[in-house]
Amino acid sequence: MYIYKTAVIGAGAMGAEIAQVISFSGLPVVLKDVDQAAVDKGLGTIRKIYQRRVDRGKMTTDELEKKMMLVTGATSNDSLKDADLVVEAVPEKLALKQQIFKELDQLLPESSMIASNTSSLSISALGGVTKRPHKVVGMHFFYPAHIMKLVEVIPGLETSEETIADILSFAESLRKLPVRVNECPGFLVNRILMPYLNEAAYCMQEGAATPKQIDEAMVEFGFPMGPFTLVDNLGFDVCKEVVNVLLDAYGSRMQPAPIWEGMAKLKRLGVKNGAGFYLYGDRAGQPDTELQGLLQSYKSSQPTPTKFTPHRLVLPMINETIRCLDEHVCTAADADLSIIAGLGFPQARGGILHYADEVGLDKVLAELEGFTKMFGERFWPSPLLKRKVAAGHRGQAAKKGFFDYTS
Numbered sequence: 153m154y155i156y157k158t159a160v161i162g163a164g165a166m167g168a169e170i171a172q173v174i175s176f177s178g179l180p181v182v183l184k185d186v187d188q189a190a191v192d193k194g195l196g197t198i199r200k201i202y203q204r205r206v207d208r209g210k211m212t213t214d215e216l217e218k219k220m221m222l223v224t225g226a227t228s229n230d231s232l233k234d235a236d237l238v239v240e241a242v243p244e245k246l247a248l249k250q251q252i253f254k255e256l257d258q259l260l261p262e263s264s265m266i267a268s269n270t271s272s273l274s275i276s277a278l279g280g281v282t283k284r285p286h287k288v289v290g291m292h293f294f295y296p297a298h299i300m301k302l303v304e305v306i307p308g309l310e311t312s313e314e315t316i317a318d319i320l321s322f323a324e325s326l327r328k329l330p331v332r333v334n335e336c337p338g339f340l341v342n343r344i345l346m347p348y349l350n351e352a353a354y355c356m357q358e359g360a361a362t363p364k365q366i367d368e369a370m371v372e373f374g375f376p377m378g379p380f381t382l383v384d385n386l387g388f389d390v391c392k393e394v395v396n397v398l399l400d401a402y403g404s405r406m407q408p409a410p411i412w413e414g415m416a417k418l419k420r421l422g423v424k425n426g427a428g429f430y431l432y433g434d435r436a437g438q439p440d441t442e443l444q445g446l447l448q449s450y451k452s453s454q455p456t457p458t459k460f461t462p463h464r465l466v467l468p469m470i471n472e473t474i475r476c477l478d479e480h481v482c483t484a485a486d487a488d489l490s491i492i493a494g495l496g497f498p499q500a501r502g503g504i505l506h507y508a509d510e511v512g513l514d515k516v517l518a519e520l521e522g523f524t525k526m527f528g529e530r531f532w533p534s535p536l537l538k539r540k541v542a543a544g545h546r547g548q549a550a551k552k553g554f555f556d557y558t559s
């Protein structure tokens with residue numbers, strides 16, 4: 153299906169970014185929110201993104217105005233009733249999103265598609281409230297969408313292959329990297345990110361290393377930023393919401409480190425309120441007695457510090473990625489691509505599964521078994537990893553692992 157006219161519902165952090173991305177590709181887009189102030193804020197965000205391009209000499213003011221003409225602000229549904237595709241980006245509340253999907257279903261032509269930018273809610277549960285579940289799909293952009301290339305395209309139980317193909321090619325026309333991810337809680341990237349962030353929190357809580365030492369080690373490993381800097385930038389509240397979804401879906405291996413609860417009680421949300429795992433603004437660089445106090449409160453349950461190594465954070469990601477493969481959430485190549493583009497896994501290491509192959513799957517398995525003995529069942533090796541090793545698919549050295557190595 154040819155997608156010409158589009159609309160985005162919700163002009164907040166993500167909605168405005170998505171509308172900018174669509175207008176940048178040359179398509180008209182309606183940006184709808186509950187009131188004019190919210191719409192104006194969203195239009196302001198889009199203008200700022202374009203203005204930065206002008207300031208860097210990548211676009212003229214004239215071009216900026218032409219792009220802005222493609223974006224129409226709206227507070228009612230009138231101007232979006234002929235849209236071929238509507239992308240919903242309202243707050244992460246199932247009842248609210250379902251209400252919007254019902255309204256859109258009544259409003260839009262039968263042929264129109266409805267996508268959700270949800271980070272964690274079920275696409276099937278959104279499609280289920282419409283008479284067109286075959287036209288409902290997840291289109292998960294990452295923040296900031298005008299920079300981040302990855303888009304997870306998530307079919308619900310009844311989404312048609314035609315809709316998936318249309319959305320994959322639409323995302324490509326936006327100059328994005330779309331990856332098909334079959335529906336599972338957390339989809340692919342957040343599902344793999346959280347065990348990594350959680351293990352960093354365990355390391356900190358157990359006195360294995362400080363956030364700064366861990367961040368520096370992970371940057372040394374090749375990540376663009378360390379896990380604590382990442383949580384502070386994403387927002388602790390946003391991460392906690394995703395952690396809760398994963399815990400509910402996958403049980404004990406996603407159990408958040410107790411220090412998450414301590415951080416939540418202290419309302420240290422990260423950059424946005426000036427304090428997270430680090431201090432920001434006027435307090436940047438000052439001694440952090442509050443955080444020290446919190447760490448001290450865990451001392452009695454962990455008198456001897458545990459040991460930190462980058463693999464303690466990377467192996468849970470590898471293990472969860474292998475579980476995703478086992479569940480046919482995505483292909484091995486798409487997993488590598490997504491984790492580089494969505495999580496910043498070092499590209500020089502060829503992607504997370506290429507890295508596992510390079511280390512050797514037998515060694516990955518042995519290390520996970522060692523971690524399981526030391527730290528608990530959250531490291532329990534995935535069944536597919538064991539099958540691979542048992543079959544002699546040990547990775548690069550055996551010329552066969554998650555990929556084949558013929559030369």
Ligand SMILES: NC(=O)c1ccc[n+]([C@@H]2O[C@H](COP(=O)([O-])OP(=O)(O)OC[C@H]3O[C@@H](n4cnc5c(N)ncnc54)[C@H](O)[C@@H]3O)[C@@H](O)[C@H]2O)c1
Pocket residue numbers: 161162163164165166167184185186190241242243244245248252269270271272292293294295390
């Ligand atoms: N912020 C992120 O990093 C991020 C990344 C990926 C996906 N997401 C997902 O994107 C969605 C939006 O997140 P956000 O961070 O942009 O939220 P946000 O709070 O910044 O923006 C939500 C916007 O929706 C508007 N809204 C609320 N009810 C509405 C209604 N009935 N009709 C029209 N507009 C309405 C609000 O006024 C607000 O402007 C969520 O599902 C979230 O999980 C967020």
